Amino acid sequence: MTDLRPELLSAADLLLAPERVLLEAGSAADHALVIRDGLITDVGPRDAVAARNPDLAALDLPGHLVMPGFIDAHHHLTQSFGKALAFGEPSEIFRRIWVPLEGALDAEGVYLSSKLAALESLRGGFTTVVDAGTRSEADVAAVARATREAGLRCVLGFICNDAGPAAGRDKAAILRAAEQHLARFRDDGLTHPSLAISIPEVATDAMLHRVSRLAAEAGAIFQAHVNEHLVAVERSLVERGLRPLEHLAAADALGPHVLIAHSTLVTPAELTLLVRTDTAVAYNPVASTWKGNAVAPAEMMAELGIRFAIGTDGTRSDAFRMIEAAETLQRIAFGLGVGDFSTGAGWTWLDHATCRAADAVGLKDVTGAIVPGRAADLLLVDISGPEFTPSWDLDWELVRYGNRDQIVAVLVAGRLRLWRGWPTDWDACALIERVRAVAAGAVARAPIKRIHALSRDHRKHRQDPTDRRL
Ligand SMILES: [Zn+2]
Numbered sequence: 001m002t003d004l005r006p007e008l009l010s011a012a013d014l015l016l017a018p019e020r021v022l023l024e025a026g027s028a029a030d031h032a033l034v035i036r037d038g039l040i041t042d043v044g045p046r047d048a049v050a051a052r053n054p055d056l057a058a059l060d061l062p063g064h065l066v067m068p069g070f071i072d073a074h075h076h077l078t079q080s081f082g083k084a085l086a087f088g089e090p091s092e093i094f095r096r097i098w099v100p101l102e103g104a105l106d107a108e109g110v111y112l113s114s115k116l117a118a119l120e121s122l123r124g125g126f127t128t129v130v131d132a133g134t135r136s137e138a139d140v141a142a143v144a145r146a147t148r149e150a151g152l153r154c155v156l157g158f159i160c161n162d163a164g165p166a167a168g169r170d171k172a173a174i175l176r177a178a179e180q181h182l183a184r185f186r187d188d189g190l191t192h193p194s195l196a197i198s199i200p201e202v203a204t205d206a207m208l209h210r211v212s213r214l215a216a217e218a219g220a221i222f223q224a225h226v227n228e229h230l231v232a233v234e235r236s237l238v239e240r241g242l243r244p245l246e247h248l249a250a251a252d253a254l255g256p257h258v259l260i261a262h263s264t265l266v267t268p269a270e271l272t273l274l275v276r277t278d279t280a281v282a283y284n285p286v287a288s289t290w291k292g293n294a295v296a297p298a299e300m301m302a303e304l305g306i307r308f309a310i311g312t313d314g315t316r317s318d319a320f321r322m323i324e325a326a327e328t329l330q331r332i333a334f335g336l337g338v339g340d341f342s343t344g345a346g347w348t349w350l351d352h353a354t355c356r357a358a359d360a361v362g363l364k365d366v367t368g369a370i371v372p373g374r375a376a377d378l379l380l381v382d383i384s385g386p387e388f389t390p391s392w393d394l395d396w397e398l399v400r401y402g403n404r405d406q407i408v409a410v411l412v413a414g415r416l417r418l419w420r421g422w423p424t425d426w427d428a429c430a431l432i433e434r435v436r437a438v439a440a441g442a443v444a445r446a447p448i449k450r451i452h453a454l455s456r457d458h459r460k461h462r463q464d465p466t467d468r469r470l
Helices: 046-052 077-085 093-103 107-123 141-150 171-184 205-217 230-240 244-250 268-277 285-291 298-304 319-338 345-351 355-360 394-401 428-445 455-463
Strands: 014-023 026-029 031-036 039-045 058-068 070-075 126-131 153-159 191-197 221-226 258-262 280-283 308-310 378-382 407-412 415-419
Touching (some): 026 394, 031 046, 039 046, 058 394, 070 258, 070 280, 070 308, 070 319, 070 355, 077 093, 077 141, 077 428, 107 141, 107 407, 107 415, 141 191, 153 171, 171 191, 171 205, 191 205, 221 244, 230 244, 244 268, 280 298, 280 355, 298 319, 319 394, 345 394
Parallel strands (some): 014 058, 126 153, 153 191, 191 221, 280 308
Antiparallel strands (some): 014 026, 014 031, 031 039, 058 378, 378 407, 407 415
């Protein structure tokens, strides 16, 4: 189609008839879908949908796929100023980079870094992100304002730590603030409240249990980072005699409303614990590649029926590269050694970044699939180019040949938010300019301790290994 223009996708009600539609059962030809007031109201064989909706003219989209927007199951929106400062760093970067950086952000810094991250997410094909909670003292409303303005759906975490560095905080005040967070964003359109504890060791057992229950009672998810690094597992074993995931179980904090990030270092007994409690996992393949000790056994989790989604952990908000990494890492870590050439096939990684992800992040009735009643959180993808020609297995081709440059349009709640990578109704260039003006100062103010040098200095060090200055 040569005359596809953003205006054509800007109507409140639409009947889209693309070449292919990605349904929960896989991609289908000769199908159409209807969007009314931000929701998908009809989907099915094209002629039947057209007959049921005579008031709408079909918008033919040859050479295009309409698919659900991707879900990033684990993000830290307020870390975006420092995302390129973490390369080459040894594990537990949060202690030396993230906590100092986020702690140094003022309200404008929180807003700008969140909006920058939201823009990058939308450009990368994500229509929903799960934020694990900021360590900034600034009001999380700045994060919600940024994502709302950008048009990104956000599961917004609120951190409730009361031990470790947070020891001495008023526990009653923490719980009151948690309840207020849940109430404040309960009916907030694109924002969905969530509660979080950074890692189990920074909360008392009573707080872990109470916060998890509060989230469950509110229909929200409870988030924690668990079993990511060897040092954290060892520390937990020494201090508690339990591994972090076992610690959460001992505090009675697991359950179907819980989303744990990472779980890269899991024993068979812990996998059984996840099955038994129906706890969900955020598998973060790029984070494993860049800073991990291991890869979460996601294909095994799929086989065991453990609910999981896929996340970026703030590394790189590019959904197609994320699902490619999800497949590749499973293949390298588990498939190659046993001759598992399928390694879940492409659809496993596609589903766990869309429809199955929605279930894991607590939004199974809201987004993640082209089903009547769900929000029209959609991507229009150009499949007319050489990468998808000839096409034999589009679902798997999306994992291996998909690229964000092929995303023509991003709709969230039925509203066109990006056209060929750029917002249609706000000035992204002005945002980037403002970020450039303030990010260096924010990073300079933060007491960040980096171990690895920037490339320029690292090259010098390689020439003179006795020079240890970084
Ligand atoms: Zn994280």
